[in-house]
Amino acid sequence: MTSTVAFIGLGNMGGPMAGNLVAAGHRVIGYDLFPEAREAAAGRGVEVAETGAAAAAQADVVVTMLPSGRHLIDAYQGELLAAAPAGTLFLDCSTVDVHDARAAADLARAAGHRPVDAPVSGGVVGAEAGTLTFMVGADQPEADAVWPFLEVMGKNLVHCGSSGAGQAAKVCNNMILGVSMIAVSEAFVLGERLGLSHQALYDVAAHSSGQCWALTANCPVPGPVPTSPANRDYQPGFMGALMSKDLGLAVEAIASTGTAARMGPLAAEIYAAYTEDGGARTDFSGIINTIRAGSGD
Numbered sequence: 001m002t003s004t005v006a007f008i009g010l011g012n013m014g015g016p017m018a019g020n021l022v023a024a025g026h027r028v029i030g031y032d033l034f035p036e037a038r039e040a041a042a043g044r045g046v047e048v049a050e051t052g053a054a055a056a057a058q059a060d061v062v063v064t065m066l067p068s069g070r071h072l073i074d075a076y077q078g079e080l081l082a083a084a085p086a087g088t089l090f091l092d093c094s095t096v097d098v099h100d101a102r103a104a105a106d107l108a109r110a111a112g113h114r115p116v117d118a119p120v121s122g123g124v125v126g127a128e129a130g131t132l133t134f135m136v137g138a139d140q141p142e143a144d145a146v147w148p149f150l151e152v153m154g155k156n157l158v159h160c161g162s163s164g165a166g167q168a169a170k171v172c173n174n175m176i177l178g179v180s181m182i183a184v185s186e187a188f189v190l191g192e193r194l195g196l197s198h199q200a201l202y203d204v205a206a207h208s209s210g211q212c213w214a215l216t217a218n219c220p221v222p223g224p225v226p227t228s229p230a231n232r233d234y235q236p237g238f239m240g241a242l243m244s245k246d247l248g249l250a251v252e253a254i255a256s257t258g259t260a261a262r263m264g265p266l267a268a269e270i271y272a273a274y275t276e277d278g279g280a281r282t283d284f285s286g287i288i289n290t291i292r293a294g295s296g297d
């Protein structure tokens, strides 16, 4: 069945996601504040609206892919909720903090709509290929209603619980990723200083208890995993600025829940410094060079 989808936020992720909805036969009416993003989306077959409200007014589902929770709440309150027909599905795929996700869902429900938070993992490559992981926070009827749209844009779909649960899963997953990338990078630098080759450490850890995605998919040294960003001078991949943003959300969640977590906040500090020192647009695995520099190499 084809639907009319309003797509708000046609950036690095939203543009290709909207394009995949067009390719699946949906009518997609998009809007972005940046003219360049609007033009690129038009090239993917998206009908470009004059405003977000104009897009939402015609929609069965309003998808948002925005930079932050503040952008999301502003867009919801500013125009989208009031413009959409009653009962519209509001599917937010941005990464925002759990508190903002729940606040946005409450606003949508109060306006008579049906909210879903569904942040993603898989980056621009996954957005282009339609292979994103979606972490879904919604009641069952809303989750069922958005599922066919998510299947177009993603491959691994997990219903994590009610509103906010998708963002909770995202923040926990990315905290594991940030901490594990630092651990893997420290291990390679330590190995170098102990005279161990990269390949030897990889061959052991990849097949034993040190195994993790940061090692076997995004290995921070060139060689063992030819597709990892380390082999192309740390071109992203997943930018340091985004890892820093996600760890900032983890820190907020840790503080608001009183969780006795120490590694997440430390990783947030380390990635904030990496971002400020020039790593913002470099793959997050480039943190290994900061560790080397700090070791006097």
Ligand code: NAD
Residues within 6 Å of the ligand: 008, 009, 010, 011, 012, 013, 014, 031, 032, 033, 034, 037, 052, 065, 066, 067, 068, 071, 075, 093, 094, 095, 096, 120, 121, 122, 123, 124, 237, 238, 239, 242, 245
């Ligand atoms: P981006 O900056 O490329 O795109 C965001 C777009 O939103 C921009 O084009 C901006 O102009 C637009 N925008 C902001 N406010 C708007 C408004 N009120 N109305 C219309 N458009 C508006 O960012 P991105 O990389 O596409 O990321 C989007 C979200 O996805 C973020 O929350 C990010 O954390 C998350 N995410 C990104 C990646 C990634 O690899 N890029 C991976 C997973 C999750």
